[in-house]
Amino acid sequence: MILSIESSCDDSAISITEIETKKLLFHKKISQEMEHSVYGGVVPELAARLHAEALPKILEQAEPYFKFLKAVAVTSTPGLAVTLIEGVTMAKAIAVALNVPIIGVNHLVGHVYSLFIEKEAVFPLSVLLVSGGHTQVMEVKSLTDIKTVAKSMDDSFGESFDKVAKMMGLGYPGGPVIQELAKNGDRKKHNFTIPLAQSKLFAFSYSGLKNAVRLAVLEENEKEKPDYKDIAASFEHIATRHLTHKLKKYFQNVPPKTFAIVGGASANLYLRSQIEELLKPYKADLLLSQLQYCSDNAAMIGRVAVEMYKKEMFSSLEDLDVAPRSNI
Numbered sequence: 001m002i003l004s005i006e007s008s009c010d011d012s013a014i015s016i017t018e019i020e021t022k023k024l025l026f027h028k029k030i031s032q033e034m035e036h037s038v039y040g041g042v043v044p045e046l047a048a049r050l051h052a053e054a055l056p057k058i059l060e061q062a063e064p065y066f067k068f069l070k071a072v073a074v075t076s077t078p079g080l081a082v083t084l085i086e087g088v089t090m091a092k093a094i095a096v097a098l099n100v101p102i103i104g105v106n107h108l109v110g111h112v113y114s115l116f117i118e119k120e121a122v123f124p125l126s127v128l129l130v131s132g133g134h135t136q137v138m139e140v141k142s143l144t145d146i147k148t149v150a151k152s153m154d155d156s157f158g159e160s161f162d163k164v165a166k167m168m169g170l171g172y173p174g175g176p177v178i179q180e181l182a183k184n185g186d187r188k189k190h191n192f193t194i195p196l197a198q199s200k201l202f203a204f205s206y207s208g209l210k211n212a213v214r215l216a217v218l219e220e221n222e223k224e225k226p227d228y229k230d231i232a233a234s235f236e237h238i239a240t241r242h243l244t245h246k247l248k249k250y251f252q253n254v255p256p257k258t259f260a261i262v263g264g265a266s267a268n269l270y271l272r273s274q275i276e277e278l279l280k281p282y283k284a285d286l287l288l289s290q291l292q293y294c295s296d297n298a299a300m301i302g303r304v305a306v307e308m309y310k311k312e313m314f315s316s317l318e319d320l321d322v323a324p325r326s327n328i
């Protein structure tokens with residue numbers, strides 16, 4: 001079995017995965033959403049302190065599995081340096097105490113493998129990763145052959161939902177609340193511009209849309225009873241149109257066969273339905289993670305770790321360090 005730790009942002013999670021069967025034997029996660037909600041976003045120092053509290057609590061519950069462990073895995077990149085270090089330090093201590101090898105896992109590869117929890121992986125695959133930290137398209141051929149073909153130049157898709165929710169005073173995380181509010185709104189009410197619509201670049205940008213929404217919110221605030229549902233709906237519509245617009249062009253050159261959406265924001269139902277529409281003419285398969293594995297978790301880190309263990313992709317205790325930016 002492998003014990004895996006995730007602490008790259010605001011979720012403390014530990015899993016136990018059986019190597020031979022890929023079975024997830026244990027998975028516990030403590031989210032810090034409530035604590036960060038008052039600030040409208042993740043406060044790194046606070047997140048680090050909360051990990052230091054939560055991780056040992058979860059680890060205690062995993063103690064019955066210790067005697068079966070063949071390795072310990074941990075997210076080492078990308079993420080907040082001060083929170084990644086909490087998981088990495090704990091993983092190193094376990095590796096020393098139990099005399100097992102340590103595996104440093106890339107969180108983005110983890111999101112890809114969230115599709116394959118307790119399952120065989122299928123490749124090749126085109127993946128849209130939409131989370132709080134990332135918006136990128138990857139061509140995945142195998143565990144070690146992952147090419148990023150497009151990414152955001154500024155804010156990420158999920159982050160833009162968080163910032164819009166903050167403007168409306170709706171707390172953190174913004175994705176689920178904006179989605180809920182948008183359900184009853186008019187998607188065509190506000191004519192926000194699709195980002196980079198005239199540009200040939202295969203890239204994403206959300207800062208311009210965010211600022212356009214800010215102006216609409218300020219205007220709405222002038223009213224006696226501000227009602228943000230139409231702004232939320234129009235924002236969700238254009239944020240999604242930006243993705244489908246760029247993907248549509250990309251698909252003209254690289255027709256999709258198997259396409260996947262992963263990451264916390266892949267839970268967005270409007271995005272899912274629009275991507276489904278886009279894939280129809282290509283008769284491409286759409287893969288999605290189970291809802292509980294869309295957002296950050298340690299089950300996906302364990303799933304990657306199983307593959308890395310089989311290939312003996314271990315790190316030395318001295319060399320394993322945290323890297324806030326990913327190299328993929």
Ligand code: KG4
Pocket residue numbers: 009130131132133134157158159161162173174175176179263264265266267268269294295296
């Ligand atoms: O993958 P994740 O848990 O953490 C990162 O690796 O960043 O993603 C969290 C992000 C947050 O920005 C959150 O607002 C967004 O995913 N999110 C959503 C939805 N659910 C979560 N965004 C849009 N619609 C949703 N339903």
Ligand code: ZN
Pocket residue numbers: 107111131132263264295296
């Ligand atoms: Zn993530």
